[in-house]
Amino acid sequence: MLYRELNVPQHHTLRHRKLKSGEVIHTTANTGIILVESNESMQTAIARADQAMYQGKQQGRNQVVFA
Template identity: 40%
Template structure:
């Protein structure tokens, strides 16, 4: 089971509780690919949407801010590298 949550603008958080890092990466990679393959018709134009994602693992003992900081940095790294990709966050202590 997963829960998406809007964070602001075009950013969302997807929580995948009780999921290994490897399985989460697989899920997010498949989601990115599925979205990129799909086209949307809007007012006579065909639109394509891509997802750039930062992926990290959170410890429930950390504050949400501390937990999400490396994930947010990974997201922006992916955007700088050309978008439409999954970037793994660097763990912090």
């Protein structure tokens, strides 16, 4: 996959936040990354990035998907 070629780790460990109350908040993120084509509208590009993000959500937490 492209993330290997770009040397981007597939999974990222995000920080856990501890509130004053002692409660810990765990954060996850999925990211969809695209290369915008020169003849592509911004609306289409955003839709592709959104689709890539949801593909990452289907694969699990903390995913980076290139489309």
